[in-house]
Amino acid sequence: IAAFAAAGLMTGLILPALGFGPPAAGVARMAALPAALQMMIFVRAGVVEELVCRGLVIERVLALGGSRMTAAAASLLVFAVPHAFSWELHQLAFVIPVGAVFVCLYLWKRDVVACM
Numbered sequence: 001i002a003a004f005a006a007a008g009l010m011t012g013l014i015l016p017a018l019g020f021g022p023p024a025a026g027v028a029r030m031a032a033l034p035a036a037l038q039m040m041i042f043v044r045a046g047v048v049e050e051l052v053c054r055g056l057v058i059e060r061v062l063a064l065g066g067s068r069m070t071a072a073a074a075s076l077l078v079f080a081v082p083h084a085f086s087w088e089l090h091q092l093a094f095v096i097p098v099g100a101v102f103v104c105l106y107l108w109k110r111d112v113v114a115c116m
Helices: 002-017 024-031 035-063 068-086 089-109
Strands: none
Touching (some): 035 068, 035 089, 068 089
16 A cells, blocks of 8 residues: 555655656557557456566566565566667656555465565
């Protein structure tokens, strides 16, 4: 809850006060797509991100003898880097805390479906 609150605070108050807005180009491109295609993209992104970033990365790092912290850091890195290239850089202030919440949820429950 704290990470979602921090992400909301960053994107709702702090970043706009610093002159940063939403990723306008990406939002405009997405808004131009049909609603059904938007929904498919959102569902696909959620499923793939959870399977790869949480299920695969964390489990592989742990299987190779890495610590939970190393697995969490690797998962967060794999989650954040693609967003850094497809969004504006300041949007990582939202992506990273939210990604951290899902990493913690996965490490707690060890259930990728719980993260979807």
